[in-house]
Amino acid sequence: xxxxxxxxxxxxxxxxxxxxxxxxxxxxxxxxxxxxxxxxxxxxxxxxxxxxxxxxxxxxxxxxxxxxxxxxxxxxxxxxxxxxxxxxxxxxxxxxxxxxxxxxxxxxxxxxxxxxxxxxxxxxxxxxxxxxxxxxxxxxxxxxxxxxxxxxxxxxxxxxxxxxxxxxxxxxxxxxxxxxxxxxxxxxxxxxxxxxxxxxxxxxxxxxxxxxxxxxxxxxxxxxxxxxxxxxxxxxxxxxxxxxxxxxxxxxxxxxxxxxxxxxxxxxxxxxxxxxxxxxxxxxxxxxxxxxxxxxxxxxxxxxxxxxxxxxxxxxxxxxxxxxxxxxxxxxxxxxxxxxxxxx
Amino acid sequence: xxxxxxxxxxxxxxxxxxxxxxxxxxxxxxxxxxxxxxxxxxxxxxxxxxxxxxxxxxxxxxxxxxxxxxxxxxxxxxxxxxxxxxxxxxxxxxxxxxxxxxxxxxxxxxxxxxxxxxxxxxxxxxxxxxxxxxxxxxxxxxxxxxxxxxxxxxxxxxxxxxxxxxxxxxxxxxxxxxxxxxxxxxxxxxxxxxxxxxxxxxxxxxxxxxxxxxxxxxxxxxxxxxxxxxxxxxxxxxxxxxxxxxxxxxxxxxxxxxxxxxxxxxxxxxxxxxxxxxxxxxxxxxxxxxxxxxxxxxxxxxxxxxxxxxxxxxxxxxxxxxxxxxxxxxxxxxxxxxxxxxxxxxxxxxxxxxxxxxxxxxxxxxxxxxxxxxxxxxxxxxxxxxxxxxxxxxxxxxxxxxxxxxxxxxxxxxxxxxxxxxxxxxxxxxxxxxxxxxxxxxxxxxxxxxxxxxxxxxxxxxxxxxxxxxxxxxxxxxxxxxxxxxxxxxxxxxxxxxxxxxxxxxxxxx
Numbered sequence: 063x064x065x066x067x068x069x070x071x072x073x074x075x076x077x078x079x080x081x082x083x084x085x086x087x088x089x090x091x092x093x094x095x096x097x098x099x100x101x102x103x104x105x106x107x108x109x110x111x112x113x114x115x116x117x118x119x120x121x122x123x124x125x126x127x128x129x130x131x132x133x134x135x136x137x138x139x140x141x142x143x144x145x146x147x148x149x150x151x152x153x154x155x156x157x158x159x160x161x162x163x164x165x166x167x168x169x170x171x172x173x174x175x176x177x178x179x180x181x182x183x184x185x186x187x188x189x190x191x192x193x194x195x196x197x198x199x200x201x202x203x204x205x206x207x208x209x210x211x212x213x214x215x216x217x218x219x220x221x222x223x224x225x226x227x228x229x230x231x232x233x234x235x236x237x238x239x240x241x242x243x244x245x246x247x248x249x250x251x252x253x254x255x256x257x258x259x260x261x262x263x264x265x266x267x268x269x270x271x272x273x274x275x276x277x278x279x280x281x282x283x284x285x286x287x288x289x290x291x292x293x294x295x296x297x298x299x300x301x302x303x304x305x306x307x308x309x310x311x312x313x314x315x316x317x318x319x320x321x322x323x324x325x326x327x328x329x330x331x332x333x334x335x336x337x338x339x340x341x342x343x344x345x346x347x348x349x350x351x352x353x354x355x356x357x358x359x360x361x362x363x364x365x366x367x368x369x370x371x372x373x374x375x376x377x378x379x380x381x382x383x384x385x386x387x388x389x390x391x392x393x394x395x396x397x398x399x400x401x402x403x404x405x406x
Numbered sequence: 407x408x409x410x411x412x413x414x415x416x417x418x419x420x421x422x423x424x425x426x427x428x429x430x431x432x433x434x435x436x437x438x439x440x441x442x443x444x445x446x447x448x449x450x451x452x453x454x455x456x457x458x459x460x461x462x463x464x465x466x467x468x469x470x471x472x473x474x475x476x477x478x479x480x481x482x483x484x485x486x487x488x489x490x491x492x493x494x495x496x497x498x499x500x501x502x503x504x505x506x507x508x509x510x511x512x513x514x515x516x517x518x519x520x521x522x523x524x525x526x527x528x529x530x531x532x533x534x535x536x537x538x539x540x541x542x543x544x545x546x547x548x549x550x551x552x553x554x555x556x557x558x559x560x561x562x563x564x565x566x567x568x569x570x571x572x573x574x575x576x577x578x579x580x581x582x583x584x585x586x587x588x589x590x591x592x593x594x595x596x597x598x599x600x601x602x603x604x605x606x607x608x609x610x611x612x613x614x615x616x617x618x619x620x621x622x623x624x625x626x627x628x629x630x631x632x633x634x635x636x637x638x639x640x641x642x643x644x645x646x647x648x649x650x651x652x653x654x655x656x657x658x659x660x661x662x663x664x665x666x667x668x669x670x671x672x673x674x675x676x677x678x679x680x681x682x683x684x685x686x687x688x689x690x691x692x693x694x695x696x697x698x699x700x701x702x703x704x705x706x707x708x709x710x711x712x713x714x715x716x717x718x719x720x721x722x723x724x725x726x727x728x729x730x731x732x733x734x735x736x737x738x739x740x741x742x743x744x745x746x747x748x749x750x751x752x753x754x755x756x757x758x759x760x761x762x763x764x765x766x767x768x769x770x771x772x773x774x775x776x777x778x779x780x781x782x783x784x785x786x787x788x789x790x791x792x793x794x795x796x797x798x799x800x801x802x803x804x805x806x807x808x809x810x811x812x813x814x815x816x817x818x819x820x821x822x823x824x825x826x827x828x829x830x831x832x833x834x835x836x837x838x839x840x841x842x843x844x845x846x847x848x849x850x851x852x853x854x855x856x857x858x859x860x861x862x863x864x865x866x867x868x869x870x871x872x873x874x875x876x877x878x879x880x881x882x883x884x885x886x887x888x889x890x891x892x893x894x895x896x897x898x899x900x901x902x903x904x905x906x907x908x909x910x911x912x913x914x915x916x
Contacts, residue, residue, distance in 0.1 A: 063721060063730075065737045067747035069836040071822030072738055072763070072770040073422060073577060077784065077829040079777055133777060179778035179830070297787070346782035351794060353787065402814040403417065403651065403791040404664035 079178075083138030085295045086341065089286030090145050093337075096282045097149070100207040100275035103219040104153025107226050112144035112160040119168040127173065139178050143167050146186035149337055150381070151193065152204045154217070154240065157226045159200050163189035183388045184348045187381045194381070206242040206267060207275025245273030246333050246377035249324050258321040263328075272331035280331045287340025299353050300360035301339040307364020308335060315372075329368065333378035338363065342380065348388045355391075355398035362387045407628030409621070409638045416656050418790040419644040420823050424616065425742070425769075426580040429702045432710040434584050438726050442491075443512040443717035444754035445471060445482050446498040450546040451553050452478035457510055463490045468521040468693060471510050474541050480554045480757075481544045485695040485715035488514035499739050499753055501552060503746060509754075512717070529688045533560075536603060543693040544757075545684060549582075549677030550740065551650075552758035555684065558674060559603045566672035568606040569657060570597045570681055572613040572620065573641060573648030576741030579761040581698035582678045584711045586613070586620035589682050590627035596681030598633060599688050604674055608635045611678075612653055616643040645743060646821040650675045652790050664817050679760075699755055701727045705734035705764035714755050720762055721751035735770055738763040742770065743822040777830040785824035785834065791817045795824040795834050802841035807848045815845055 097105040120140045124131045147163050167189030175181040194201045208216050217225070217240070221232050231237065243251070245267055252262035262268075269277050290296045312326040329335060334342070343349065343363050350359040363383045370379025448454035455472035459465060465484040472482040489512065496509040530536055540556040547553040549571055570593070574582040586593060593611075601609045611628070613621050621640055628636045639657055641647055651662045654673045662668045668675055679697060686692045699714040707728025714723055720737070724730065738745040740761055755762075785795035793814050801809035815838060824834045886893040 064750045065734065065748065067749055068736060068771075069833065069839075070738075070742075070744065070746055071825050071835060072736070072742040072745065072747070072765065073822070073826050074769070074771045075826055075828065075831050076420075076422075077827055078831065079780060079829045082782075082829050133775070137777065177778060179780045347780050349781075349783075351781055351783045351786060351796065353783075356783075399794065400786070400792040402664070402793060402817050403655070404661045404666075404817065405814065 079137045079139070082295055083142050085290060085293055086142050087138065087145060089289045089295075090149075090283075090341065091286075093149070093279050093282035093286055094145070096279045097153070100209075100279065101153040101205060102208070102217055103222045104155065104205075104226070105148055107157070107222055108151060108153065108155065108160040109145060109148035111157050111226070112147050112164040113141050115161040115164040116140035116144045116168050119165045120173070123169055123173040124177075127177075129177070134178060137178065140168060143172075143186045143189070146337070146342060147189050150186070150190040150334065151201060152241075154203055154205050154222065154225060154237075155200055156229050159193060159197065162196075163193045165189075166192045179347055181347055182391070184342060184345050184384050187342060187384045187388075191381050191385060194376075202247075203237065203241045204244045205240055207273075209274050242267065244333075244377065245276060245328075246371065249328070249332075250371070250377045253322055253324075259324055260321065271325070271327035276333075277331045280336045283336040283340065287336065290340060290344075296340065296344040297353075297356070299356035300343050300349060300363075303357045303360030304339040304343050304364040304367075305330070305335070307361035307366075308368045309364070311365065311368050323372070329371070333371070334380035335367070338367070338380040338384065342384055343387075348384075348391065350391050350394045350398065352395070352398045352400050354400070355394045358394050358398065359387050359391065362390065407625055407631075407633075407636045407638055409625060409640065412639050412641060412657055414656055414659060416642065416644050416647045416652060416790065417792060418788050418823060419646060419652075420788050420827060421643065422577050422645050422743070422826070424643075425578045425702065426583070428709040429578075429580045429700050429711055430583055432708075434588055434698060434711045434713055435726070436713045438712055438714060438718075438723075439486050439514060439516060439518050440715060440718040440722040440726075441514060441516075442719055442722070443485060443488065443510075443514060443715065444496060444498070444719060445484070445510045445512065445717040446496070446754065446756055447472050447482065447508045447510070448500075449482065449498075449552060449716075449756040449758065450480045451501070451551070452476065452480075452557070454507065455479055455482050457493055457508075459490050459510065461490050461492050464488070465490060465512060466519050466521045468695060470542070470693075471512075474544075477541075478554050478557050479541065480546045480556070481542050481693070482510070483544055483693045483695055483716075484512060485717055486512075486514045487517050487519040488512045497749075497753055498756060499746075499748060499759065500756070501550065501758060504748065504753065523691065533603060540684065540687065543683075543687040545680065545687060545694050546757050547677055548679035548683060548697055548757065548760070549648075550744075550758050550760055552756070555676070555680055558669060558676070559600060561604075561669040561674060563670055563672050565604040565606040565669075565674055567658070567674075568597065568601050568604055568609045569653060569673055569675045570600075570609065570611040570678055571648060571650070571653060571675050572611055572617075572624070572678040573653060574617070575614055575643070575645040575648040576743050576745075576761075577645070578702040578763050579700050579741045580702070581700045581711050581760050583617050583620050585682060585698050586617070586678055587623050590620075590623035591630070592682045592685040593678050594624065594627040594631050594636070594681075595689065596683070596685035597636070597676075598631065599684055600674075600676055600681060601635060606635075606674070608637060609633075610637045610639050610657055612639045612641055612648075612657060614643045614647070615640050646790055646819070646823070649790065649819060649821065651819070664814075694757065697755070697757065697759070699723065699759055700761040701764070702761060703738075703764040704766035704769055705731055707731045714759075716757055717754045719752055719754055720748070723755060723762065724751060724764060730764065732766060734764055735767040736765050738765055738770075743826070744820065776832050779828075779830055779832060782829060784827045784829070788823040788827045790821060790823065791819055793818060795838075798841075799832065799834055799837060802837050805844070807845060807852075810841060810845050815841055818842070 167185035171185040171188035172181045309326045312329045315323040350356050366383035367379045453476040457472045459471045466487045469484045474481045491511045491513050537556040537560050545555040654668050683694050696715045702709045736747045798813045818838050822835045
């Protein structure tokens, strides 16, 4: 009897890119729901706009590059980029902000470097940083969380949609009245104007350890991160070292001077710390390749984030830190190659 | 017998679905006699054997049909009685691929008539004669490497430990597991014979933790032997910990240098099946006539382990196991990771044939829907040789031979872990396999051209040196001639003499 032959190994693969991306999206879902709960429908609208733009941009670039479109469009990587971008930008924002960010991420950061797997920088972070530098006003329009006791009237889905599409708010609302500084902004400005950390913390936007609402969203992000660790989608090296790189200096300086430095808990649950640790820095394409390299890469991002937050010009530094460490990856890879078995 | 758990974790590797449940549920099927035997003259790593029978000869079970002439060879025996039909070239499976080699084809007579017990069956005391007996007994490594056992046991490096490999980490294969369950005493006895030949201070039997019954049986047999040098290491169920180099690292913490065999650093690894075969040779005078073969997969009616005469056509073996069932996608020799697909079932089971997977479509990898590498690095994490397959892939696809060297292409053991874990489903192992051929060719050419260049450079240097020396001589002569009258006379006479000689030489020519 004759048989067809095929090269080994014959064992069916146990992983796939679409599965990985799907898991990342599952892991983000609880945090996304929390986001909508605390900050209204803006997140959903932004995510939708970013996702559609990312897919359209990806299809367009692939067609321009004369590449097959079916497989890359279905791998889910563009959707993940859109989701990360949606977490990074303020919920109440005009539609062209997520659209411009997503298009930049896909066209410039991803495909100009050769597409998925070849991009040097994390696409979502490139998209976010370009937005932050180009449209600082829109990118700082954060609204306070819906907490019941806060003196703040919330916008419904329709109002969010209308603002996103036309830039007009319902009568009696002004953008200045709606927006508030984020907890990270408050701490930065407060410390700069010689307030003590304890005084700043007494403000109504602060909860148990960090910003109200933010604490919850970030807890759900951490939960998603644990799911990714559990399923083996990501490995511990980057998240643990990133958190250590941020929390070790934060703890030391806070112990030295609790008045002029925020608590490690505040750092952990504020801004993009947990999102960065579990979802952004762990992007395999732009991270270091070996385990040892990933320890250095993660620690570098954490440390840079702490430095930017504490002494830099921006309240949060995750995006910049990630991009800076992305650019250091070839160097890290060069010096952290594992020693081959049986060789000196 | 001491049982212990090594405190090291294996480097890399994967936990894979075992697919062994069906075949281990049955006891070893014995007494199978095929209608035909195809006995390849080269079933081991080393020079081929020389046939000592002719077409038409009647052969008996256990009779030598091809003798080992070289040191690194092992004799071939008729595994049942019958008549030699022909001696011809056939395709037979070897370690990594099918190759064409000379085979003795025997029509069996079903009587299974053994050779009458001969003289001199006593096991010799002299080590040289012991090794010769092992060679003549046709014993080779039955774990798949088919390295002649005599060669390995005759290693010159003092042995630090004998490692009996019962790990069997590859999916589907269960022949060692069932052998350990049923023949533990024989395995322990064979291991002790090997230990004595090697004068090894200790003997470690390594078994994966997912084989509790085999561990129990070996422990019992080990305790019964009362030998204090025996140890049992239960090791984690992670593929490919059963590879020689991986196992040595796991058990001793020492790495085998990439240019060496484990035996060269004092560790001898022998498969449990080999130990059992040696026991049969020494205690019963029986050469290697059969081996346990796992017949597995969803495409065979009765998956089981069969005590299979060497040379049995695979088709007959499958027939013995109830034949094909449903649609068979491919026939794999070996496990699903390092085994390879056979083009037909007419080829024989050779000494290295440990497993036949009759695979249905659903249980094997189908099309390669390959995507870009996303640099996830999971391949590097899974690599037991600590390579960076993603970097090797880049180097292989761009034919960058320097980079292939740097990233250790030749250290790849082709275990397939990177392939299976790759989310982009890149056929890494196949790329590396092909790259190894191209790389070897490149290196040959590279070495050749470097040697040629060097030769030419030396030639040029010699010519320059000669020219320099000749010029010096002339200069000296001219100087003497110009300054000394006697030297002048001598030079003139010498010139006349040379001219005369030349003339007479020319005359001879005419």
